[in-house]
Amino acid sequence: MKKVISYFIIILIVFSVVGCNRMGKTKDASITIGKSVKFSEKEIDDAVQCVKESFKSYRECTLTDLWYDENKSNTYVEDYLKYGGGNENGSTKENSIVLLSNFDVNSSGVNGSFEPNSTSYDYQWVLTRDSKTSKWEVTDRGY
Numbered sequence: 001m002k003k004v005i006s007y008f009i010i011i012l013i014v015f016s017v018v019g020c021n022r023m024g025k026t027k028d029a030s031i032t033i034g035k036s037v038k039f040s041e042k043e044i045d046d047a048v049q050c051v052k053e054s055f056k057s058y059r060e061c062t063l064t065d066l067w068y069d070e071n072k073s074n075t076y077v078e079d080y081l082k083y084g085g086g087n088e089n090g091s092t093k094e095n096s097i098v099l100l101s102n103f104d105v106n107s108s109g110v111n112g113s114f115e116p117n118s119t120s121y122d123y124q125w126v127l128t129r130d131s132k133t134s135k136w137e138v139t140d141r142g143y
Contacts (some may be wrong), residue, residue, distance in 0.1 A: 026056035032067040050136040065102040
């Protein structure tokens with residue numbers, strides 16, 4: 001019985017390690033934070049960490065660049081609030097931010113969501129929060 005349990009534990013460990021290796025990789029991503037009058041450095045860093053955590057669901061992809069450009073972010077936020085989900089969920093300019101990223105897609109194409117063996121450029125991550133003291137949440141993403 002002990003042997004069976006030991007083999008079962010070893011099999012679980014192997015599957016866990018193999019499964020983890022397929023998660024989106026963010027470790028070596030280049031992070032660039034431009035000047036901001038809208039958000040503190042900590043607020044932007046918290047948004048960056050939120051995107052990096054969310055990116056892990058992009059199986060077998062590698063995040064290469066992630067950045068905040070306030071002018072671009074403000075433009076995308078205005079569009080999100082006017083035409084996108086922000087119009088429906090009551091988001092505000094003060095509690096919405098857009099980060100941009102580039103990432104590499106491996107041969108699998110992430111279950112057909114992206115072109116296999118390609119690079120996605122200027123991919124937008126829309127994050128919102130309920131208030132200045134709330135945590136960021138990725139509420140929309142894409143081009």
